[in-house]
């Protein structure tokens with residue numbers, strides 16, 4: 687069997703890495719560097735794109751990064767890409783409390799993957815999102831806001847569902863599938879060009 691294509695994921699988050707390994711490990715040889723890259727303020731797309739450029743300069747080659755957000759319907763999409771800082775300062779209970787005065791508990795979990803072939807190349811973005819609602823914390827507090835996000839049409843939060851179920855339906859899995867399809871197509875094209883040479 688042909689060697690698996692290598693893919694370098696730059697992230698400071700070990701839980702993201704574990705999920706990426708589960709989602710991509712069968713198809714790619716996933717390597718990683720743990721750097722907490724500086725993130726500008728802006729939309730998730732802008733953050734992912736800039737993070738990716740910095741990561742490529744650091745790695746001096748092809749890399750991908752991802753930015754994840756959680757937006758509340760009642761707050762017009764906030765905290766969105768700033769969820770990490772909200773979570774660190776007010777915790778899960780604080781996030782639930784933020785919506786106390788609203789009947790609208792809807793939320794969207796989203797993931798933006800940015801991939802580049804190297805420094806100087808414009809990153810390509812792959813997005814995934816899942817609609818759900820914010821509930822009182824349920825399940826292990828292992829990964830971020832998993833215990834308070836309940837995807838629509840499920841009775842579990844991300845934290846109480848089997849990890850394989852989360853990986854089958856999550857915002858991350860949707861974005862990863864798009865990245866995978868893109869890279870596989872690219873590889874096919876390169877192989878067919880090599881045959882023609």
Ligand SMILES: O=c1[nH]c(=O)c2ncn([C@@H]3O[C@H](COP(=O)(O)OP(=O)(O)OP(=O)(O)O)[C@@H](O)[C@H]3O)c2[nH]1
Nearest residue numbers: 697698699721722723752753754770829830831832
């Ligand atoms: O419950 C969760 N389920 C998930 O599926 C998920 N994915 C990310 N997160 C958290 O949301 C913030 C994103 O911020 P973020 O994208 O900047 O990540 P990060 O700074 O931790 O790593 P990175 O930027 O180095 O890759 C951080 O607090 C992450 O822990 C998640 N929480």
Ligand SMILES: [Mg+2]
Nearest residue numbers: 722723725770
């Ligand atoms: Mg980050």
